[in-house]
Amino acid sequence: MYYILAIILAALLSSCAQPHVLYQYSSFNALLEGVYDGALTVGELKSHGDLGLGTFNALDGEMILVNSNVYQIKGDGTVYAVDDSVETPFAAAVFFNPKKSFTVEDGISCEQLQKKILQIVPSKNIFYAIKIEGDFKHIRARAVRAQRKPYPRLIDAAKDQGEFDFNNISGTIAGFYVPENFGGLSVSGVHIHFISDDRKSGGHLLSCTVSRARVEVDYLTDFFLELPKSGDLYGKDIGLINKHEADIIEKGR
Numbered sequence: 001m002y003y004i005l006a007i008i009l010a011a012l013l014s015s016c017a018q019p020h021v022l023y024q025y026s027s028f029n030a031l032l033e034g035v036y037d038g039a040l041t042v043g044e045l046k047s048h049g050d051l052g053l054g055t056f057n058a059l060d061g062e063m064i065l066v067n068s069n070v071y072q073i074k075g076d077g078t079v080y081a082v083d084d085s086v087e088t089p090f091a092a093a094v095f096f097n098p099k100k101s102f103t104v105e106d107g108i109s110c111e112q113l114q115k116k117i118l119q120i121v122p123s124k125n126i127f128y129a130i131k132i133e134g135d136f137k138h139i140r141a142r143a144v145r146a147q148r149k150p151y152p153r154l155i156d157a158a159k160d161q162g163e164f165d166f167n168n169i170s171g172t173i174a175g176f177y178v179p180e181n182f183g184g185l186s187v188s189g190v191h192i193h194f195i196s197d198d199r200k201s202g203g204h205l206l207s208c209t210v211s212r213a214r215v216e217v218d219y220l221t222d223f224f225l226e227l228p229k230s231g232d233l234y235g236k237d238i239g240l241i242n243k244h245e246a247d248i249i250e251k252g253r
Helices: 002-017 028-032 042-046 110-120 154-160 243-251
Strands: 021-025 051-055 062-066 069-073 079-081 091-094 100-104 127-143 162-178 189-196 202-220 222-226
Touching: 028 154, 028 243, 042 069, 042 091, 051 162, 051 189, 062 091, 062 127, 062 162, 062 189, 062 202, 069 189, 069 202, 100 110, 110 127, 110 162, 110 189, 110 202, 127 189, 154 243, 162 202
Parallel strands: 021 222
Antiparallel strands: 021 091, 051 062, 051 091, 062 069, 069 079, 100 202, 127 162, 127 202, 162 189, 189 202
């Protein structure tokens, strides 16, 4: 009997580390309210996926996870490869296994590209992982700066973010589409980060113009949310998401 229970428990614990399962640590709404310290390490995050995004403790820049490597884009635009011991307050990852792919040609904007992705997928009511590799005429990105306690709310912290423009650059865009009804738990709509091929430029993507790129999309029907076991989350009054603030932070408007 105990042996059977152990097998069931092991299966449940490993279910979040399978293809097509979106793993997420903490909630976006907690980040909005200033919960910027977490206990999940980058090494633990990579056990749940090889593609993803997030941020770092103290809100110290943007995270992108590509091909099992994690990079930090800091508020001054510098980019670093991240050690497995570094911790995050909010991140998401998946073992990327695309189900749909296509190429896009010269001149399409990121906004047009996102619309095209949502036109070819079966439903707007499930999750998707997105990976775009190619050449870009222009990339506009941003990165938040590290904060000091007492931490401000994210809408205030984002007022001092760094914003960067890159022209004629090659790289990878990675991120997720989350249905609107999951807003608050995660970032609803398309949330994507960028890293250049030379790993010297990147950030949270605000806009882009494509020269040529390959788009891959993975369909995700399972969502695994892990909440911190202690810390600032437990003392915060976190209500429903403020959609207006979320749009300003995520989309720059």
